[in-house]
Amino acid sequence: MRTFDRIISDRGSRYAVSGGAAASRAEIDAALSDLRRDKRFARATHNSWAAILADxxxxxxxxxxxxxxxxxxMLDRAGLRDHVVIVTRWYGGKHLGGDRFRHVADAVRLYLRETGGG
Structure with missing residues (x-):
């Protein structure tokens, strides 16, 4: 699994994006477990994720x-299958409103660009 940490910062909230091959829900759960072994990621406010599996x-x-x-x-548009992408957010104390969606999208775009996904 690859992680790009501290990629976005806005009003105290910080973002990271991670991902890797995952062909089943068990492999996704293992990837999330591996990520959360890092105490910083275990304490994150949100670890949102998605994947398109064969089923x-x-x-x-x-x-x-x-x-x-x-x-x-975004994974569907990129044609990325059997791969999980996780966007992590540490809440900074101020609501971001709709900007949070822009940050999630920017994090996924960075991941796809850096890994050649899609």
Whole structure:
């Protein structure tokens, strides 16, 4: 799994994006578990993720309403299958409103660009 940490900062909130190959829900759960072994990521406010598997799409907002759906939409457009992308946010104390969706999208774009995904 690859992680790009501290890629976005806005009003105290910080973002990272991670991902890697995952062909099943068990592999996604293992990737999330590996990520959370790092105490910083375990303490994150949100670890939103999505993947398109052979048996269909899966996602989890992890409390960041709509983030999983946005990640899923971007993976679908990129044609990235059997791969999980996780956007991590550490809440900084101020609401970001709609900017949070822009940050999630920017994080996924960075991941796709840096890994050649899609």
């Amino acid at each position: 269909g799409p899966v996602r989890d907002d992890d409390g960041e309403a709509g983030a999983g759906a946005l990640i899923l939409q």
